[in-house]
Amino acid sequence: MAKTIIVNAVPEETRMAFLEDGEPAEVAIERTTSGHIVGSIYKGKIQNVLPGMQAVFVDIGRERNAFLYVGDLGGGKRRGKGKGEAFTAGRELIVQVAKEAIGSKGPRLTTHLTLPGRYVVLMPTVDFIGVSRRIGTAEERRRLKELAAKVRPKGMGLVVRTVAEGRGEDDLRKDCEYLINLWQSLTARSKMVKAPTLLYRDVDLLIRIVRDYLSADVDKIVIDNREAHARVVELLQAVSPEMLPRLELYAGNEDIFARYRLEGELDKLSMRRVDLKSGGYIVIDRTEALTVIDVNSGKFVGKTKLADTVFAVNMEATAEIARQIRLRDIGGIIVVDFIDMEREQHKQAVLAALNEHLRKDRTRTNVLGLTGLGLVEMTRKKVRQDIATVLNGRCPYCDGRGFVRSPETVAAAVRRQIRKLGKTQPVAQGRVVVQVHPRVSEALQQPGELERLAKEIARPVAVEAVGDMGLEAYTVLTDKN
Numbered sequence: 001m002a003k004t005i006i007v008n009a010v011p012e013e014t015r016m017a018f019l020e021d022g023e024p025a026e027v028a029i030e031r032t033t034s035g036h037i038v039g040s041i042y043k044g045k046i047q048n049v050l051p052g053m054q055a056v057f058v059d060i061g062r063e064r065n066a067f068l069y070v071g072d073l074g075g076g077k078r079r080g081k082g083k084g085e086a087f088t089a090g091r092e093l094i095v096q097v098a099k100e101a102i103g104s105k106g107p108r109l110t111t112h113l114t115l116p117g118r119y120v121v122l123m124p125t126v127d128f129i130g131v132s133r134r135i136g137t138a139e140e141r142r143r144l145k146e147l148a149a150k151v152r153p154k155g156m157g158l159v160v161r162t163v164a165e166g167r168g169e170d171d172l173r174k175d176c177e178y179l180i181n182l183w184q185s186l187t188a189r190s191k192m193v194k195a196p197t198l199l200y201r202d203v204d205l206l207i208r209i210v211r212d213y214l215s216a217d218v219d220k221i222v223i224d225n226r227e228a229h230a231r232v233v234e235l236l237q238a239v240s241p242e243m244l245p246r247l248e249l250y251a252g253n254e255d256i257f258a259r260y261r262l263e264g265e266l267d268k269l270s271m272r273r274v275d276l277k278s279g280g281y282i283v284i285d286r287t288e289a290l291t292v293i294d295v296n297s298g299k300f301v302g303k304t305k306l307a308d309t310v311f312a313v314n315m316e317a318t319a320e321i322a323r324q325i326r327l328r329d330i331g332g333i334i335v336v337d338f339i340d341m342e343r344e345q346h347k348q349a350v351l352a353a354l355n356e357h358l359r360k361d362r363t364r365t366n367v368l369g370l371t372g373l374g375l376v377e378m379t380r381k382k383v384r385q386d387i388a389t390v391l392n393g394r395c396p397y398c399d400g401r402g403f404v405r406s407p408e409t410v411a412a413a414v415r416r417q418i419r420k421l422g423k424t425q426p427v428a429q430g431r432v433v434v435q436v437h438p439r440v441s442e443a444l445q446q447p448g449e450l451e452r453l454a455k456e457i458a459r460p461v462a463v464e465a466v467g468d469m470g471l472e473a474y475t476v477l478t479d480k481n
Helices: 138-151 169-190 205-213 226-239 241-246 263-268 306-328 344-358 387-391 407-424 438-444 449-457
Strands: 003-010 013-020 023-031 041-050 055-059 066-069 092-099 108-110 120-123 129-131 157-160 197-200 220-223 247-249 273-275 281-286 290-296 332-337 365-370 376-380 431-436 461-465 474-479
Touching (some): 003 205, 013 205, 023 205, 023 387, 066 092, 138 157, 169 197, 205 226, 220 226, 241 247, 281 306, 306 344, 306 387, 407 431, 431 438, 438 461
Parallel strands (some): 220 247, 290 332, 431 461
Antiparallel strands (some): 003 013, 013 023, 041 055, 092 108, 120 157, 332 376, 365 376, 431 474
């Protein structure tokens, strides 16, 4: 499978697309104004204690206080029952952002700190050795675990990353030494500053691309900005010089995302419906608590039995569902409603196919299986806003409902307002003038409608269509002339 990384870097934002066989599999966007705070480490101060939720709000110096659960508080004891008080208002502590602010919720914190490098992740607050499960063979995982045991500091934890496959002890040791120095530097700073203070900011998207995405199976990385290209060259010379020949500076006049046909793909990320090649389609609906994906046969009618037709659509949908979850960076609870299948072997085959496609995902996903209603439940780690939220804002007309009131409904509301006005103001006040959207104007001006209203309130009624007015907006005025 050919893998390519495309990077579009301009002063206001950096965009990255990870392509598999020419098709986008993952997209990341980081804007200068909003920034990236997941992984950043702060010296914070506890502001509010919530004993009933075993959690606290922590001031880390941002607009909203961050949230810390007792389960994410390392090295402390639970409050109550004579076990000490880890949660005390005014207490200062070092915390790391585990999840960005999403919706009305502030960032989520942890005190189980991690410092990621190119080949290893240092965990200075726990005593642990781990190896990425994505590394191919048990023998290689065992070899890397032995190397990690040699290079890790006593009492600290170390996790070997997937990109370390095939690497030697020196590579892991250099990475580990850099991270230890970083940890010592930020802990020393924490003793000299008052909370709330930022101690360590995770690297920007350009550097994270090299750290997290640029593995041995990536064929090339194409960057359209000379300064950004130079930064990556400098980084690769230090950590992975063998990857330098795969780095390319884009010199075309056409926008790089347009050149690789990615702009249209980004537009599709906001659409509910995704068509399948067979004629079937999936529909993706997001709520605050979960995401629901519905599979439909659409125009696909099959060639043999109904059971085989349904199975074929569901199998095709598994690949697209896994791709859309990665591409849109959908996290949290996900429920998939496949077309009903009667045969148990078909159900198990669809589950197996979904799991297989999800193996490509670098974010942890857990498929829980089929419910009694035939729904597939799954969870996916959520640490930041999904791509749809980054690209889109709340609709000013529907306020996020996904629909607006019909012209007939707005017209009925206008009539009620006119009748209310007729009862509260004397006739001498003059005629009533209504300003509405053109479609609402049509609904109000059905034959005999205005005459009937005018007779009912004993005052003339006029309607003005305003083209730039919202469909749900209207104004009822009194014209004394």
